[in-house]
Amino acid sequence: MARLTFFGAAGVVTGSKHLLETDSGARVLLDCGMFQGLRELEERNWTPPPVDPKHLDAVVLSHGHLDHCGYLPALAQQGFKGPIYCTAATAEVAGLVLRDSAHLQEEEALRAAKHPDRGLHTKALYTSDDVAKVAAAFRPVEYGEVRPDIAGCRFRLVDAGHILGSAITEFWFDTRKLAFTGDLGRYGRPLLRDPSPIAESDVVLCESTYGDRLHPASDPQADLGAVIVAAMARHGVVVIPSFAVGRTQEILYAIGQLQRTSAIPAVKVYVDSPMGIEADAIMERHPEAMRFDPKERFGPKDTSLGAEGVTNTQSAAESMKINDIKSGAIVISSSGMANGGRVLHHLRNRLPRSNDTVCFVGFQGPGTLGRVLLGGARQVRVFGVPVDVNAQIAHIDGFSAHADRSELLRWLGEFHNKPDVYIVHADPPAAASLAKAVSAQFGLNAQPAVQGKSVTI
Ligand SMILES: [Zn+2]
Known part of the structure; x- marks a missing residue:
């Protein structure tokens, strides 16, 4: 046997x-x-x-x-x-x-x-x-x-x-x-x-x-649209902590769909994750593993799964510049549970700002900063420094x-x-x-x- x-x-x-x-x-x-x-x-x-x-x-x-x-x-x-x-x-x-x-x-x-x-x-x-x-x-x-x-x-x-x-x-x-x-x-x-x-x-x-x-029955793309619309009405910025591989591409595709149906106002999108940018490119290179070829559907120059107004930030200097943006933007950055990576810089900057939003799009493991924020903490430590939480905290769990x-x-x-x-x-x-x-x-x-x-x- x-x-x-x-x-x-x-x-x-x-x-x-x-x-x-x-x-x-x-x-x-x-x-x-x-x-x-x-x-x-x-x-x-x-x-x-x-x-x-x-x-x-x-x-x-x-x-x-x-x-x-x-x-x-x-x-x-x-x-x-x-x-x-x-x-x-x-x-x-x-x-x-x-x-x-x-x-x-x-x-x-x-x-x-x-x-x-x-x-x-x-x-x-x-x-x-x-x-x-x-x-x-x-x-x-x-x-x-x-x-x-x-x-x-x-x-x-x-x-x-x-x-x-x-x-x-x-x-x-x-x-x-x-x-x-x-x-x-x-x-x-x-x-x-x-x-x-x-x-x-x-x-x-x-x-x-x-x-x-069971996963929630709601449509995660519509949920994301609602979060973006509310955040833009507050004249703020949305930070999306996201896993670089898979989730970042799904979020970009969802944003593109929301843009095409005018379900969200004009918004700039920053993918601030060198690994996420590389994962986007891998997806574009492998249409055989997808339902459709993104380049056929969105044009040969597409690099962002159909999302418009996307800036890919590679260097730390470009990443820091995002801090100066006051409104009308979405920042997608890893890690997805906010337990490391570039997103920590954005959280340190955005969490105290009441018109900004932090939107989690995946499961948050025990002990992670993401779990602490979803638990309603009013103050957290980022890079060992206390940071007040005044931003809106949102969670969409239908992207599993x-x-x-x-x-x-x-x-x-x-x-x-x-x-x-x-x-x-x-x-x-x-x-x-x-x-x-x-x-x-x-x-x-x-x-x-x-x-x-x-x-x-
Ligand atoms: Zn897996």
């Missing part, structure tokens, strides 16, 4: 890493993500999974989020020299995300070395050199193409609709088949296609980030890139046969809740994956 072992994203929503060992002797890692979030989770990155990277045939990467690709440079450092299969768009997104991650870790290690009393790691988990090794190992695969490349096993990547380039992996081994969702996207979104249905599989590895929750409970069940309901389902990438209540629903609705054998445990399949 083949064996599947869960080295991450089992009981948690981070560190996605699953080892498939087949009867025929193939050893394949599905995703190679980093643990993120609370310190005890991040500490897990320092204990390598108990698998010799030199004996892995390949990694198949579902998409370029750090919790799915972020451990790849460490694996390369530990001696992995095999191919990493993913879509061409994912190779670019993961490259961008990993370069940023290595840079942050190098900085953290330098800071830790200055304060040895804090007991933090003074060596980076990996460096830019390790990321270069990973970039050289990417082997782009087209959506829908069946590849016979991994130790005699065939595989295929189909669109997961989660972020640009994201894929569901279908893997044929021995006489069986496994399907792995990676992260599953949503139905009916403007830029990305719906998650591809899979007709048959013996085993399904299904994410369940929102397995016990993850399928919710109903969408996960819709996708799982497409199978014509009765696969065994293992639930990954979920907190325990979400995993248990989805497993129960899958058993009750479809009569499938479904169970949450357990960290470090193997199952025979």
